[in-house]
Amino acid sequence: MSKKDSAAVPIKLEDWLNTRTSWLRMAAGGVIKNRRMPTEDELKALTTHCMAEAAKTLDATHPALAPGVILGTTGAGALRIDSLTTIRGVNAIGAEASLDLSKGHMAVVYGANGSGKSGYARLMKHICGARAKGTIHSNVFDDVTEIASAKVRVTTLSSNEDSPISSELQWEAVAGPHPKLNAVPVFDSATALELGDTESTATHLPRAMRFVGVLIRISDSVNDRLKARADKLISQLPVVPPDYAQTSAATYLQRLKPNLSDDEIGKACVFSDAFLQERLALETALAQPNPAVAHAKTVGDLDRLDKLSESVSGLMESLGNERAEALISARKISIRKRQAATAYATSFINGLPLMGVGDSVWQTLWEAAKAYSTTSAYPDHAHPHVGEGARCVLCQQPLEPEGKERLTSFEQYLTDTLQTEAKAAEGVLVTLMKSLPNKIVEPAWQSQCSAVGLDTEQASALANEIDARLKAMSSATDLSDVPPVTWSVWTDALGHAVATTTSQRDALATLLDPVGRSQKETRLRELRAQEWLAGQIEAVKAEVVRLKRVATIEAATQLTQTRALTIKSNAIGETELAKGFCDRFNAELQALGGSALPVRMNHRAAGKGVYSFYIELKDAITPVKNREILSEGEQRIVALAAFLADATGADRGLPVIFDDPISSLDQRYEEAVAKRLVDLAKDRQVIVFTHRLSLMVLLGNAAAQRPAVGLSPVDVHVESIGRDGASTGMPATIDVFSLKPKAGFGQMISSIGAIKKYDAPLRALALKDACSNFRILVERSVEDHLCSGIINRYRREIHTFGKLKSLNAITSEDCAMINGMMTKYSAFEHSQPTETPTWLPDPNELLVDVQVMLDWIKAFDKRAKEAAAS
Secondary structure, eight states: OHHHHTSSOOOOHHHHHTTSOHHHHHHHHHHHHHSSOOOHHHHHHHHHHHHHHHTTOOSSOOOOOOTTSSSOOGGGOEEEEEEEEEEESSTTBOTTOOEEOOSSSEEEEEOOTTSSHHHHHHHHHHHHTOSSOOOOOOOTTSSOOOOOEEEEEEEEEOTTOSSOEEEEEEEEGGGOSOTTTTTSOEEOHHHHHHHHOOSSSOOOOOHHHHHHHHHHHHHHHHHHHHHHHHHTOOOOOOOOOGGGTTSHHHHHHHTOOTTOOHHHHHHHTOOOHHHHHHHHHHHHHHTOSOHHHHHHHHHHHHHHHHHHHHHHHHHHHHTSHHHHHHHHHHHHHHHHHHHHHHHHHHHHHTTSSSSOTTSHHHHHHHHHHHHHIIIIIOTTSOSSOOSTTOBOTTTOOBOOHHHHHHHHHHHHHHTOHHHHHHHHHHHHHHHHHHTSOOOOOHHHHHHHHHHTTOOHHHHHHHHHHHHHHHHHHTTOSSGGGSOOOOHHHHHHHHHHHHHHHHHHHHHHHHHTSTTHHHHHHHHHHHHHHHHHHHHTHHHHHHHHHHHHHHHHHHHHHHHTOOHHHHHHHHHHHHHHHHHSHHHHHHHHHHHTTOTTSSEEEEEEEOSTTOEEEEEEETTOSSOOOGGGTSOHHHHHHHHHHHHHHHHTTSSSOOOEEEESTTTTOOHHHHHHHHHHHHHHTTTSOEEEEEOOHHHHHHHHHHHHHTGGGTOOOOOEEEEEEEEETTEEEEEOSSOTTTSOHHHHHHHHHHHHHHHTTSOHHHHHHHHHHHHHHHHHHHHHHIIIIITTTSOOTTOOOOOOTTTGGGGGGOOHHHHHHHHHHHHHTGGGTSOOOTTSOOOOOOHHHHHHHHHHHHHHHHHHHHHHHHHHHO
């Protein structure tokens, strides 16, 4: 089967698309996620993305497509779905429900009606993005509504890796199919209807071709929207006035380019103050009857403005921050040194016995005593004389040590360094204060300000600021206490006056030469045209934006050309036609037992790289649809063949999921389908959801027959689910369909022991489930032990070799015991009349019956073995 599956290696679309434009990858990602054509809003977003890509303004390009998201690639590796857990918001599937799919090559999920099988199947369809997913509802009988979500554990094995990688995927319904699983094919009734026969002849386009065809349609749609956007971009530029027709401004408008920046436009459309002054000067000059007199006046005005500038510059310097900081620093030093001297003096005086030391009277007395001592009493000694034999110059008594020390301290107090420094600092401050300018004289100041064009109110406000700063500088101890002066009012006015007067002087100087008048008139027209252009700057910017958009749309339109997609589709089509899809369909139809059906897969080119694949009746004289001739079962076989041909087209081992694939099939087709699914499971995981015991048996038999014909074994694992109270999808406590009767009865013994510990309501539910399992195991005992496996329900073959003699071991007691058990527990597996009373055996009673069956199996197997040997 592996050769057939790999007959046509698919083109790796993901790798090819990752080399194409970002917007096309974005479109492909949307199709992969949503499995449909984009909506109008999504097409609008694609168009915008395409334009941004053409304009090279994308913040980031769309991410590369992961290998295998479209149809699987070798690089993506094989994939297995191991389990579904933490399921929320999916029908009545319980919060503790889980589905183990990790065992065997094939996982058969069996559940009777109402067990939750359909809920699991719907969940898988949504996770994998099946064609017709249906709607997932939360438990409609529960007050709490939850958004559907689940955790999916998968195992990936890349072709270049030895060890599998297990990971857990979080899926939520709002996010759509999971990106890692949306390439997993799912077959159900809706898929069968689509693939079997539809009203359209273009039915079975291979996935790669369908995908490229959708991208072509999206490209055409985006192209149409780009053209529609271009048609709406109409120029809003104003008409150039006739007087400015031959100016530089008019030429600039005619030659606008889409690559102009706002800065470049601003520079081109600027009408600066210098231009304004030049225009005013030219207009004034050209209006002068005597240019020579006017020129002389402007020269004098400029000289006066220069002197005013020097005067105010001196005022600004004297009131500048540097001068203010020097004043504040001197004031701080003066205050600090005076405080230090005062503190010392206060400390000294407070320690003397008599008050008044240091005041003016005391200092006069001290100076008089000093004069007397140095001139009369002790002329050879400095005052105070405190040497040997010295006397007080006032009382003329001998000086004691205490007196000497006090006189010495008085002198130190009067000659202290702190006092000297304080006086020096105060002198520096006084000098700096004298350098401050005088208060503004209002009349003279108003005259100066008027000369530069400031009105009375502006001049008064500036004078108030200057006086406030001058006053603050006289007392402030911090620069933040000194208010600023808005000198820019003066300097701007002065600069404007100088520029205006200079322009007038230069214009008038040119007019002194009659030849220059014509040139000035031409220049004035250029300036007026430039001023008009400056007024149109927003219209110019809008036009450049329009030109940019037009250029972007033109570039974007090139990105939507479908030639490359058409070539790619043709290449894929040729590969699929020559080696792939049709051949695989025919092979699958034969493997499914449908080789005698009068159908064949055909194709035709449908334009722009599109090939239509369709199933038609062979050799039909009258064109008739398949469904009008084929039976429902035959249509299902044809659909399965088409699905398998598509699913096996990828060289990646993706799982394949089937939901009740044998609906409407007879026994012959059921057996063929079971064998094909088992063969498919050799190379990839196969998951089958079913409520049919017959399909389980057929799949198991098909797997068992493979080794007998020299084929590698395939392990088919049955995962049974059931209902636990209101919750569905719960794993069966005992897998009675996978276990042999003896093992099943053995497990029941331990499970019945646990049932005894449950509360009454839960114990009743568990006991009922245990009784149902017991009845099924009794039925299995009839097949596997009493009848020695000769016959089996749903199995076509009858195995007699070496087994018929075992039937001699059957006694009437065996039949009576089995019949009794079947009758006793019939109510738990088969419908009963409503009037039949409901009863549940005591756990101990059920435990006794289980032990009876175990003992019987042991005894009967021994007798059957002896009978077979006789």
